[in-house]
Amino acid sequence: MRALRWLLAVLTLGRLARRRAQPESEKERIVPKGTPERGAENLVLLFFMLTMIFAAGFLFVYAYFNASSMPNELLGICIGGAMACLGGAFLVIGKRLVVTEELDEDYPGENPEEQEEVVQIIHESGSRITRKRLLIGAGTAAAGALGAASLAPAVSLGPIWDTGALDRSPWRRGRRVVDETEAPIRAADVLEFTFYTGFPEGAPKEDIASSLVIIRVNPAKLKLPPVRAAWAPHGILAFSKICTHAGCAIGLYRKPTFTPVEPNDALVCPCHYSTFDPYTGGTVIYGPAGRPLPQLPLEIDSDGNLRAAGNFSARVGPGWWNVRSKPTFGTD
Amino acid sequence: MIDPVRDPVRFIDERTSAAPLIKKAMRYLFPDHWSFLLGEVVLYSFIVLIATGIYLTLFFVPSTAHTIYHGPYKPLDGQTVSDAYKSAVNLSFSVKAGLLMRQTHHWAADVFIAAMAMHLMRVFFTGAFRKPRELIWLIGLLLLFTSLLEGYLGYSLVDDLLSGMGLAIGYGVGLSIPVIGGPMTLAIFGAPFPGKPEFWSRMFITHVLLIPLLLAVLIGLHLSLVAARHHTQFKESARHTERRVVGLPTFPAQTPRSIALLLFTAAVLFLLGGLIQINPIWQWGPFEPWLATNGAQPDWYLGWLIGALRLMPSFDVTVGHFTLVPNPFWGGVLFPLFVLAVLAAFPWVERRLTGDRRVHNLADRPRNAPNRTAFGVAFLSWVFLIFVFGAADRIFVLWGLSYDTQLFMFRIGIWVVPLVLFFVVRRVCRELRAADLLEEDQERAERAVAQREGAVRAGT
Numbered sequence: 114m115r116a117l118r119w120l121l122a123v124l125t126l127g128r129l130a131r132r133r134a135q136p137e138s139e140k141e142r143i144v145p146k147g148t149p150e151r152g153a154e155n156l157v158l159l160f161f162m163l164t165m166i167f168a169a170g171f172l173f174v175y176a177y178f179n180a181s182s183m184p185n186e187l188l189g190i191c192i193g194g195a196m197a198c199l200g201g202a203f204l205v206i207g208k209r210l211v212v213t214e215e216l217d218e219d220y221p222g223e224n225p226e227e228q229e230e231v232v233q234i235i236h237e238s239g240s241r242i243t244r245k246r247l248l249i250g251a252g253t254a255a256a257g258a259l260g261a262a263s264l265a266p267a268v269s270l271g272p273i274w275d276t277g278a279l280d281r282s283p284w285r286r287g288r289r290v291v292d293e294t295e296a297p298i299r300a301a302d303v304l305e306f307t308f309y310t311g312f313p314e315g316a317p318k319e320d321i322a323s324s325l326v327i328i329r330v331n332p333a334k335l336k337l338p339p340v341r342a343a344w345a346p347h348g349i350l351a352f353s354k355i356c357t358h359a360g361c362a363i364g365l366y367r368k369p370t371f372t373p374v375e376p377n378d379a380l381v382c383p384c385h386y387s388t389f390d391p392y393t394g395g396t397v398i399y400g401p402a403g404r405p406l407p408q409l410p411l412e413i414d415s416d417g418n419l420r421a422a423g424n425f426s427a428r429v430g431p432g433w434w435n436v437r438s439k440p441t442f443g444t445d
Numbered sequence: 446m447i448d449p450v451r452d453p454v455r456f457i458d459e460r461t462s463a464a465p466l467i468k469k470a471m472r473y474l475f476p477d478h479w480s481f482l483l484g485e486v487v488l489y490s491f492i493v494l495i496a497t498g499i500y501l502t503l504f505f506v507p508s509t510a511h512t513i514y515h516g517p518y519k520p521l522d523g524q525t526v527s528d529a530y531k532s533a534v535n536l537s538f539s540v541k542a543g544l545l546m547r548q549t550h551h552w553a554a555d556v557f558i559a560a561m562a563m564h565l566m567r568v569f570f571t572g573a574f575r576k577p578r579e580l581i582w583l584i585g586l587l588l589l590f591t592s593l594l595e596g597y598l599g600y601s602l603v604d605d606l607l608s609g610m611g612l613a614i615g616y617g618v619g620l621s622i623p624v625i626g627g628p629m630t631l632a633i634f635g636a637p638f639p640g641k642p643e644f645w646s647r648m649f650i651t652h653v654l655l656i657p658l659l660l661a662v663l664i665g666l667h668l669s670l671v672a673a674r675h676h677t678q679f680k681e682s683a684r685h686t687e688r689r690v691v692g693l694p695t696f697p698a699q700t701p702r703s704i705a706l707l708l709f710t711a712a713v714l715f716l717l718g719g720l721i722q723i724n725p726i727w728q729w730g731p732f733e734p735w736l737a738t739n740g741a742q743p744d745w746y747l748g749w750l751i752g753a754l755r756l757m758p759s760f761d762v763t764v765g766h767f768t769l770v771p772n773p774f775w776g777g778v779l780f781p782l783f784v785l786a787v788l789a790a791f792p793w794v795e796r797r798l799t800g801d802r803r804v805h806n807l808a809d810r811p812r813n814a815p816n817r818t819a820f821g822v823a824f825l826s827w828v829f830l831i832f833v834f835g836a837a838d839r840i841f842v843l844w845g846l847s848y849d850t851q852l853f854m855f856r857i858g859i860w861v862v863p864l865v866l867f868f869v870v871r872r873v874c875r876e877l878r879a880a881d882l883l884e885e886d887q888e889r890a891e892r893a894v895a896q897r898e899g900a901v902r903a904g905t
């Protein structure tokens with residue numbers, strides 16, 4: 114009741130105020146007078162009503178459904194519809210209800226006098242200083258020193274000086290090769306034309322130098338460099354799974370689709386289609402990669418499991434300044 | 446008695462003496478042309494991005510710590526995933542209206558950058574970047590390139606398979622910067638890829654605070670500079686001159702129109718977010734560095750970089766055992782920087798070449814600047830073809846055109862097509878302009894004849 118009386122009071126006040134304001138607005142108009150448009154007003158009212166309906170719809174859908182059965186389309190239609198209808202109302206207001214005056218005025222220009230005054234003020238302000246050069250030089254040096262000191266903590270972000278981190282590898286001679294579930298990979302289980310992912314036993318798998326792609330090929334077709342002759346027992350080969358181009362995983366193993374140009378199966382990175390030839394030790398045969406895929410020497414232990422027989426033939430991962438220098442593969 | 450209009454105005458002016466300022470702002474003039482709305486769409490998408498983005502941060506967990514997913518999405522149930530990924534999946538299935546917000550946020554990012562790119566083209570082809578608006582142009586370019594980074598960080602945070610592949614490439618591209626790439630990238634990631642857990646906090650604060658703040662400041666600067674020099678206008682009538690601006694005042698005419706555009710933009714984005722699925726992260730699955738799928742596509746605005754990375758022939762520049770320029774540098778760093786540099790330098794280069802140093806408030810019709818238009822089309826087609834090649838694997842799937850054939854065609858095409866387009870477009874512009882001039886002459890002559898006839902008739 115009280116609220117209602119308040120509302121009434123406010124409404125009458127507003128009307129009174131408007132009535133009083135009327136004679137004043139007769140004096141001299143700034144915004145020109147337009148003709149009333151009842152049709153446009155009705156349209157605006159209609160849009161406002163539609164907005165309310167859509168918004169209520171949103172509230173209903175939101176309240177009625179639980180998260181997993183929520184019809185996302187309906188939510189989108191309701192909120193989008195409410196916004197579109199309100200937008201429609203404002204468009205009608207803008208185009209047909211409020212006065213549309215096309216005015217003109219001067220483009221702002223330059224201010225040569227003020228420019229001169231600014232220059233003058235700056236010049237004259239320094240008139241008491243005699244050793245300008247020295248002071249400016251020393252001031253710059255001081256600011257630079259303070260700047261360097263304030264920026265220095267950024268070095269804590271990462272091992273900036275110690276790029277050795279890029280050179281680490283968890284692989285060691287004798288380390289067992291396991292699969293994603295930490296089960297050792299048996300040489301006998303590795304089939305031709307199939308693609309396996311291997312990891313160093315007991316090491317973090319997400320480490321960039323951990324994952325391997327393992328395949329078996331016909332040993333007679335291998336053309337590995339002489340030093341790697343023993344790296345592929347029974348034709349089983351292991352390479353770093355991280356593409357030397359930009360670090361994606363070598364996710365594809367391509368069988369020859371058209372033998373005249375692609376006689377052999379190959380390892381392919383799906384990101385930019387760098388293609389590596391396993392038969393020649395991971396050399397690039399296609400795509401943008403600039404470096405062969407590092408190969409890991411393998412051996413087969415007495416239980417028939419795969420083990421590393423040493424470390425990678427080169428540093429692992431995408432190229433950088435020092436990527437081609439002799440790897441040391443330091444441990445953490 | 447309370448006067449609902451006068452009293453607040455009086456209150457504010459008595460405390461701020463801002464009435465002259467308010468009056469000036471209300472009567473500020475907006476030249477009216479549909480193509481001037483593109484920039485507004487950018488601003489309104491940004492507002493939607495901020496609003497939906499804040500909502501998302503209330504539920505998203507920026508951490509790669511491992512956890513087990515249990516929830517309504519059955520195919521993932523029981524899988525080990527990261528906190529980030531889990532919370533993003535939960536946003537999609539277990540938070541009411543969460544999916545709507547997530548998808549709308551993603552759509553808004555795509556539209557934000559698309560509208561920005563179109564706005565850039567509008568400004569370029571109408572010569573609106575010329576004196577006195579070069580600073581506005583530069584800030585706009587900065588906005589565009591910062592937004593690309595912002596979008597990239599946004600979908601990288603989710604830690605699904607696609608985002609992980611994108612991050613891996615980002616890491617590779619970072620490493621490839623000559624000499625400093627290694628230490629710099631290690632500093633950002635904290636450790637070799639996938640980086641330290643802290644890397645996720647770094648990406649998060651950058652995506653939700655640092656870059657949005659920078660964008661907001663740049664947008665503010667961009668707009669205040671526009672306001673300081675007023676908008677350009679087309680020569681639509683004799684009233685529109687280099688000296689006088691013609692347009693609608695902010696209030697009352699422009700305000701409801703702008704509100705309408707804001708609401709329409711938001712409506713479209715929410716309708717997209719509700720009706721059209723985008724980035725269904727639950728289908729991609731969680732990321733691990735040893736995983737990658739074929740057919741992965743980034744958001745559209747990074748397609749040109751993928752294309753450039755893929756087009757580069759295989760080589761690294763080496764000196765002894767030092768790798769001076771690893772391959773991803775060309776496509777991933779040099780190419781976008783080159784595009785940025787060309788666009789940034791363009792106003793000054795054009796000024797040099799044409800010798801035109803005057804102030805320009807009238808926007809050109811593209812045909813009236815044949816050289817600029819031809820260069821713009823050629824340059825754009827160069828970038829666009831590289832962009833298209835980024836989708837070569839999709840083209841292969843869709844139309845069966847082999848990847849090798851496409852690579853060969855595009856390596857030639859990206860140089861030949863722009864060159865041909867340059868001459869064709871310049872020719873077309875000149876012809877159009879000649880036709881315009883002819884038409885104007887004709888009209889003038891007809892008017893003169895009509896006048897003379899009138900005079901003759903009056904004389905008899």
Ligand code: FES
Nearest residue numbers: 356358359382385
């Ligand atoms: S990351 Fe493998 S081809 Fe680019």
